[in-house]
Structure formats: structure tokens, C-alpha cells
Amino acid sequence: MAQLDTLDMIVLAAILVGTLAYFTKGTYWGVTKDPYASSYAAANGSKAGKTRNIVEKMEESNKNCVVFYGSQTGTAEDYASRLAKEGKSRFGLETMVADLEDYDYENLDTFPEGHVAMFVLATYGEGEPTDNAVDFNEFITGEGPSFTNDADPPLGNLKFVAFGLGNNTYEHYNSMVRNVTAALEKLGAQRIGAAGEGDDGAGTMEEDFLAWKDPMWTELQEKMGLEEREAVYEPVFAITERENLTKDSPEVYLGEPNKMHLEGTARGPFNAHNPYIAPIAESRELFTDKARNCLHMEIDISGSNLSYQTGDHIAIWPTNSGKETDRFLNVTGLLSKRDEVISVKALDATAKVPFPTPTTYDAVVRYHMEICAPVSRQFIATLAPFAPTEAAKAEMAKLGSDKDYFHEKISNNYLNIAQALQEVGGDEKWTAIPFSAFIEGVNKVQPRYYSISSSSLVQKDKISVTAIVESIDLKDRESLKGVTTNYLLALKQCQHGDSSPDPHGLTYNITGPRNKYDGVHVPVHVRHSNFKLPSDPSKPVIMVGPGTGVAPFRAFVQERAQQMKSGQPVGRTLLFFGCRKQTEDFLYSNEWKGYKEILGDKFDLITAFSREGETKVYVQHRLQERAKEVNQLLEQKAYFYVCGDAANMAREVNTILGKIISEQRSIPEAKAEEIVKGMRSANQYQEDVWS
Template identity: 70%
Template sequence: AQVDTLDIVVLVLLLLGSVAYFTKGTYWGVPKDPYATSALNGSAAKKGSRNILEKMDESGKNCVIFYGSQTGTAEDYASRLAKEGSARFGLKTMTADLEDYDYENLDQVPEDKIVFFVMATYGEGEPTDNAVEFWEFMNQDPPSFSENSEEKPLGNLKYVAFGLGNNTYEHYNSMVRNLDKILTKLGGKRIGTAGEGDDGAGTMEEDFLGWKEPMWAALAQEMGLEEREAVYEPVFSVEEREDLDPETDTVYLGEPNKNHLENSQKGPYNAHNPFIAPVAESKELFTVKDRNCLHCEIDVSGSGISYTTGDHIAVWPTNAGMEVDRLIKTFGLEEKRHRVISMKGIDPTAKVPFPTPTTYDAAIRYHMEICAPVSRQFLGTLSAFAPNEEAKKEMAKLGSDADYFKDKISSQMLNVSQAVSAVHPDPWSAVPFSCLVEGLNKLQPRYYSISSSSLVQPEKISITAVVESVRIPGAGHVVKGVTTNYLLALKQKQNGDPDPSPHGLTYAITGPRNKYDGIHVPVHVRHSNFKLPSNPSKPIIMVGPGTGVAPFRGFVAERAAQAAKGDDVGQTVLFYGCRRQAEDWLYKSEWDEYKKVLGDKLTIYNAFSREGPNKVYVQHLLKQNGKSINELLQQKANFYVCGDAAHMAREVNDVLGQIIASERGVDEKKAEQVVKSMRSSGVYQEDVW
């Protein structure tokens, strides 16, 4: 038979495809590490080191702590376990990002080594982005381990497991629960209990602290470890660079990676590499003075960033100047804030969480989560560096007494600087900078449900964000959300608002070396499964009070555009709620415009909770309209919920069960089953936080 050019092309493509598949991307060279070449200390991202056992042997480790982390908390817990294992028990520990290794040789882990898994559950019981491949591997039946084909291939594996979850989600902590089941089934031996931290109940930190003590005791017994008095040992060396000044062009002043430093940002843009995007427009959506809700249009044209309606955009924030100053003052860094420092992991497996050389100021301003609630364990660690004996004692008490800590620190929502200076107002200059870098999380980008339609505006992404501002009764201070107040400051500046520093907060708005000047903000897009049906004629029901309406603005705009070009658009029903129509009704006038195009295809039910004698919420309106909701569901409508996970989303779930029970004449159990199967088949979709 003749082989023509097309056949050859197809064959070559198939061959390339297979190479790509079997090498898992090793050869197409997208750097896994954010600031490759310049600041990479661990060599995990180097080619050929995806073998964890080899890596452990090379670096003399007997304990690896893998993390599946989305927002940085699991990663932080992994680092803390690594430090503690080393300081208290002399374990040779390392942390490892799940996406940096392969797992075929998990069956070869020798008995004298221990493997920890710190696993966050994301969304609907899903793995975090960095755990996806690991999870696929473990869910093969059975996983394809390299050598051991016995029934219990993990017979030698000793492991420790902790999960981070949120009980307001249906699949609470499903990652750690399922992983534990799989590992046990394959013969692995768990040490201690499989811990579960609950963000929903606000007890994550205490759950973690409570779980780890008995776990350490069990591990010490299992491995014959002797506990010793933990002495602080820095993870990173910090070298002050006399040879460099902040103007030197190799010094990072907040640039997220090397390309940005060299003024040549390039894609792909992702969680390691933001795009510095112009803010095309920003405005206030509320009409009241004491609360703010922002609408921002982010211009991604020319970046190669694409999105589809329902995706999320992440904003990389900058800390408020006041908080940067507070931390610098608290830890006695005022004199040296602009000195250039280089940091390295003292152990080769430790990765510095930001690129260096940099300055103290830039590291704190752009890379460290300095405003978050301080952890009890960290206060205990800091006690060693207290300015006097009394402060030391107080810190040790705060670190060890959960009730005392709650009373003095967490009930007041103090961040690290506030907590430490409340114990003693003088500068805590003895605290090593490494200790702060270890003890505080890496500053995380925050996600927003995109409120525009990609069909209508593919190159402009809109955000609808309520500005976080929590007044603590009796504490005399207001906790200000990091990202939303930064966005508010950008908006004020862009619009030339009379109060350029809202609530007394100022920001380095023009960014490192003025690279964000002209109102730019670093962003990336995360694709989600929260999607309109591909067939526009399918009916949809959307429940989105408050900023939960964000993605539905995109959905409705998309359907209006489809209707305008003559598509047959199905029933589009929105349940929206806010306090008062004159105050916080988001996009009030836009809905009328969509209505003009969609006509009776669009129905909006509004719950104004503070207008009548009784509070009315979307759940109530759903119930009142149970009959038509059930009819739409029977016409194959998709059902969407967005917004508050803690209360609203859960109640909507229950109300839907009640509607199904009463409309279809089935008992509650059966109705619950129906709702569950709607969820698993993708008919019921949630985008909640």
C-alpha cells in the first residue's frame, strides 16, 4: 500500500503524542518551578529527579512529607511537620510537592523510612491541582507499581496522614479518607490516626495541633525515636549582601520570577507565573458608605490567557503598607528593611518560597502572608526569642494553652505582629528572619468567580468582589482583607477618588520598579467545571445571593448574547438576594437590559433580606417556587449554586431535597438520593467559598 504525505504526518503526530503521554511532559520543558534558574534551591524541578527514593537517599532523608495544597495551608503544615520531626525526634525530614514526583516506586519504600501525606480536599471532593496526577495514579486498580505485583504491594510502607477539609462541603475530607483506604488496602501501615482538620468549623489549626501529638508518640514508638528538647534551627540561611543594592537589576523587588525581573513576562500564565494585567475599568457597586463591592475589568488581551464563562481568576495581592511597617517594626527590621539579602535552604531539599536576592521589605510586602491569624504553634516557637523572661513565659503559655490562646489572641483576630507586640511592645530583634519566613505562609493569590461571559468579552475578565472588613467588638481594630482592600485602593487611584487610601491603608500600587504603574494587577486564570450546558436551549436555575451572583452575571450575559444572535435559549431562572434594593443590589440596571433581550426566558427572583418585617433569603423564595423548580428539573434543567458555603449552599441543598420530596411525593431519604445523584451527574453544580 502506498503511504502518502498525510499518513506520514498522522504517524508522526501519533508518535509524538505517545512520547508526550509516556514521558508525562518531562520533555516539553514548561518549568515547574516559578523562578527556575535563579532561586531554585531544591532540585526537585530538575529533570530526572522525579524519583523520591533516589532523592531521599541522595540527601540522607528517612522521612518525606508530601503535600497536596491549593491555598498553601497544607504546604505550611507539611513544613511544620518537617521541622518538628527534625527538631524533636531527629528525623531526617524533607517536604515534597506531590506534583514533583512519580509514585511507581512507592512499593519500594523501605521499612526504616516514613512517608507523610498532608492532603487538602478541594471543591467537590477533588484533589488539589498539584495532586491530580498522584491521585490518578493511586486510583488505578491496582496502581501500576514498578516491581511488586503482590496483593499487598505496600506491605512495607509506613505512612502518616492528615487531611484539610471543610465540613460544609458534601465530600468532607474525602482526599485523606480515600487515600487512607487505598493505602491500607494495598498493605500500607498507618501510624497514628488519619487526622482531619475542619476549616468549616474554624478549627483547622486546633485539629492539626490536637492530631499531631498522639501521632508523634505513635511514630516515636514505631520507629524507636527518642524525643529531645527542640532547639530552633533555621531552615534558611540569610546572607546580607553588601555587594548589592536595591537598584541592582538582579535584585528582586517583588517581581514574581526571573522573566518579570527582566521585563520580559511571558506565558503560559498560571499559579507560578502571573500576568501583569491592566485594569481597564473599576467601580463601586454598592450605594452605601460603610460597605464596598468592587467591579473590576481586567484586560488580558495579548497575554494568551483564555477563559470560559464560569472560570476563576486569581489576583496576586500586595500587603498594605501599614501592615508591612508593623511587621518590620515589631521584629526590629527598620534599619535594614531595604538591605539586599540572599536566602538559601540550609538543607538542599528546602525551597525558599520567593526569589532572591531581594530585600526584607520586598519579601514581606509581596510574598509573606503577614495579616492572617497567627498560629498558636508559631507563638510557641517565637517564645525562644522573646526580649525578656516574662515575655518568654507568656509566649510559651500562649503556645501551649489552647483556651488561653483563644481568649487572648484568636478571639481578637490578631495577626503575628499584633500578637507579638501585645505580649511585649519592644522590637523582637532576636527573631531570625528565617523563622518568620518559615512560620508565615507564602502570600497566596485569591480566587474570584469570573463575572463576565467569554462569549461577550473574551479579552476582558470581570471580577465582583466584596471588600472584607471585619470590626472586632471590643478589640479596637478592624481586620482588613488583604486582596480586596488592595483592589479597593487600585479602584480609588484609577478613579481619582478623593480618599486615595481607603480606611488608612496605603499600598505600593505601582509595584516593583513601577512595573504595575498605570493600574495593573498580577493575575492568572484557573479553569473550573462550573459551566453552562453546552446546549443553550436547556433550562437553567441559578442561586446566587450577594457576590454569589458573579458567575451568573456571566451566564445571563452569555445567554442574552446567544438569544441576540438568534439561538434558541432555554428558561433562565436566577434567585438573587441582598439586603436592600437601594443599597447592595448588584448590577441592578443590567438585569433590565438582559430582560429586554431574553424576554420571558429570563426570570429573576429577588430576596431583599432587610426590607420587610421578616428576613427573606433565596432559600425561602426557592421553597415558594418549588412547583416550577421541579418542573424545570424534569425538563432537564441544570441547577447552580454560588456563594456562601457555610450556610446558604447547605440550606439550598436541603431545600431542594424538600421540594423534590413534596413535588414528587417521595420520602425525604429518596429525595436526598435524587439530589445526590444530581450532584454526581453534574446537573447540580456548586461554586462556593
């Protein structure tokens, strides 16, 4: 046999290293799928390894009810947790909450009799599963999923209930819960009760959930022989105050998302569990209207290994304002203890602490709790027994049980949890509420997603963001402030020389935990989107984007101008943009002129200024005015894009497009509507919309 030379040895060593890395999934290099994993394991006193067999997991933890969730923004996860708690407290079910991506599903056919599975499934975008439900959806709705046994039907033992979270402004409303329910029943599973459907588009999600779950519990109680008992609060987490530690102790988390950030060794991959602390290279105001703010920011991702494609989203990780953090700590009687160190431990082996620990009260409230979100009626009812006075207890009970009264007092005034407690209790402090109840009942802070307003072809190392700063005046009350956009405004103010930024009366910890964000940084990650230009740049495109809905279209036009400069054939490019007045909020008004010079007659910007004439003119009116050209471009297989408000603008644009096709082609409206649906199915009609 020939002698191995040095190069051979190097090659063999490389192959060995690569093989080891593949089969260990990177564990030997200290890389885990979830950077929180080590802190969860430490908090729960469990080992890092865990089974992906849900039946085995339920057996070893003595559970008879599992609540699966498919969640994109945290709402479905919250509903799953609430169902699990209610099932245990009211009916004595041994419940667990399960992330769909944490388990395999070939063994669902071995699901024991007398057990029940619950599915809480959000529909994302155009009928798509949430990121954590993709594999489950492909498996359960696929052709002939393969199970461990040969039973017929394969899921005859599985009893389940289902609730979906959707938005009626999308064509594929609640398609996830509908498709999964149909697939499970086709496989022989027995559905208990109606599959519930919540509608975010109508703003009724919370009440839809509450209206669904009560009759569901009644049917489940009958089918499974459950006995209802008086619901008593049972904590999921134990809170221990650590007198041996201070907030300056190196092992104490002060808002860092994981151990790498705590130790200053943060590295990629940067994702929804592990943000990149990105420098803001540039920030400026886009409005000339002094009463409103609209920000343009350039976020530097060079050196992060993050990448994006034109049309993707950037996720901004917000922090709560100092004002709202103080309000929460004050009303709960924790203000004087804000810097005390606590350890949080799960009392159930299947639960996980939603943030790293040990930490402080302040860090949990400021960085990890969605304290500014609307408060739920169910959570108000949960807190009633801990009220500081009998009068407050009675009021909380009424709010929790009377839907109309709750809407009048809480929902219609947009009160968050601390404001609601202030409203009910006056100057009284709510010191009897266990902190664990807040960890369980207040959602985890979620990143906010913004359409990227730059082209990756033009600036691959910088991501542009275009965001209106939310501040809504309310009659006789504090104005409603957007959490993330006001945080971004504070960062912009800091970058422009304000040492103590205080946008709209709010304060922010600009420099982040342990001052690690010094120099104007923001935590981010990138989420890839299907909202994309056609791969062939010669294809015509029609874009409709009023207000900040123009953000991805700035990126699209920027990209097409670059393609034209590089000699590629570029198709007709129409952009319908609307705002109030061209002198106040005409976004990127000067840039469009530059793109027009490059693209020439390939590009037209059609504007609608709603407050400049006697009658209001919107983008949908301008679209109708250009009906002939719009139809001609569609007949040339133009791609049609809409970005912005889903409930009004996007729906009207969809309707008008159908009318244009009907009138221009002299066909019935019903047939034109089918053509529009066909465009959607073929990805020729794309939306990036929000409620």
C-alpha cells in the same frame, strides 16, 4: 531519489524542530515548568535537573521521612513543613517536604523499612484532588496501579501517616485523605495512628491539626523506636546580608515573582507560578451604601494568550498594605534595614526558597509573606525562646500551650503575627527572632480566586470581577481588613484620580516592584473550573446567588442572552438573588432589565431583600415559594447552581431543595435527599461556594 525542493526542506526542518521541542519538553527554548526554578537553583546551589524517583531522592539526601503535600491554597503545604520541622527537632528524623506533583509513584514499593511517609492532603471543591495531587490520586486510587516489583502486597514496606484538610459544608468532606488512605491500605501499606481530619467549615482546622499530631507522634515514636529530645530551633534557611548590593542593583528582586519579570521579559504561559501583569480597563462602585464598597472591575487580558471559559475563576495576586508591612518590620526591629539586600539559601538540599533571591526585607514582607493571616498557636510556641523579656517569654509559652487562653487572647481578636507580638511585648522589639523563622513559619502569600462575572462568549479579552471590600469592625480593636479587596479598592481609587490611595487607612505600593505596574495594573492568572452551564443551551437552569454569589450568574445570564440573540434555543433561566436593600446593594440592577428584554419569558429574576420588611427574607425562602416551578424544571432535567456562603446559605438551599422534591413528588425526605445526591453525582447540581 528525487531532489528535495525548498518546500520539502522547510517541512523537514519544521518536523525536526517540533520533534526536538517535544522530546526536550521545551528546555531548548528556555521554557521551564516552573519559572521560579532558576532562582531556586541559584539560591540552593543545585543543578536544574532532579530525579522524580522519591526513594532515590531520599537516599541521596540521607532522609528517612518524607512529608508529601497536596495543597491548593498553601495551608497543607504549611502543615507539611511544620510536621517536617517537628519530626527533625523533636525526634531526630531526617525529614524532607515533597510536592506531590514533583515525583512519580511506581517505585513506592521499594520504600525502605525504617522509613516513614506522611501525607497532608487537602480536598478541593466537590471531593476533588488539589491541582498538584491529580496525577498521584489517579495513580494510587486507580485500578491495579503498576509498581516496579511483583511484591504481594505491593506496598507492604510502606509505613505512613495521614492528615486531611476539608470542609464539612461540602458533601465529599475530606474525601482525598479518606480515599488515599483506603487505597494505600488496600495495597498493603501500614497506617500509623488515625488519619486526621481538619474542618475548615467549622473553623477548627488549626486545632484539629494540633489535636491529631500529638497522639500521632506518640504512636510513631513507639512503632519506629524514636527517642524524643528537647526541641531546639534549627534554621532551614541561611540569611546573608549583601553589603555589595543595593535595592537598585539590577539582580535584586523587589517583589518580582521570577527572573523574567525581573528582567522585563515576562512571557507566557501565565499561570500560578507566573502571573500576567494585566491592565485594569475599567473600575466602578456597585453599592450606593457609603459604609460599604463593592467593586466591578474589567481586567484586560488581550495580548497575554490567557483565555477563560464562562464559570472559570480569576486569581488576583495581592500585595500587603504599607501599614501592615511597616507594622511587621517595626515590631521585628527591621524597619531601619528594610531596604538592605539579603540572600536566602536553603541549608537542606531538599528545601527550596519560597521566593526569588537576592531580595530585600521589605520585598519579602510586602510581596511574599502572608503577614495578615491569623497566627497559629504552634508558631507562637516556636517563637517563645526569642522573646525580648522573661515576662514575654512566659506569656508566649502559655499562649502556645493553652488552647483556651490562645483563643481568648489571639484568635478571638483576629490578631496577625505582628499584632500578636505587639500584644505580648508592648513597645519591645523582637530582634532576636531569626528572619529564617519567619520564612519558615509565615505562609507564602497565595493568590485569591474570584468567580469571573463575565461571559467569554461576550467578552473574551476582558474578565469581569465582582468583589465586596472586606472591612469588619471589631470591638475596642482595629477593624479587620481584607488583604486583596482593599488592594483592589486602592487600584480603583488610583484609576479615578487619587494619586495617593489610602483605603480604610491602608496604603499600597500601587505601581509595584520598580514601578512596573504603573498605569493601574494587577498580577493575575486564570484557573479553570467545572462550574459550567450545560453544553445544550435549551436545558433549563436554576441559579441561587445572594450578594457577590451572583457574580458567575451574571456571566451565565449574559451568555444566555448572547445565545438568544444569535438565534439559539435557550431554556428557562431562573435566578434567585438576595441582598439587604434594593436601594443600596442590588448588584447589576439595571443590567437584569436589559437581559430580560432579550430573553423575555425565558428569564426571571427572583429577589429577596432581607432588610426591607419586618421579617428577614432570604433566597432560600424565595426558593420555597417557587417550589412548584422549581420541581417542574428539575423534572425537565434542569441544572441547579449555588454560589456564595457555604456554611449557611448553601447548606440551607440544599436542605430546602430536598424538601421541595419531597413535597412536590409526595415521596419521603430520605428519598428526595438521595435524588439531590444523584444530581450532584451527575453534575446537575453544582456549587461554587466559600466559607
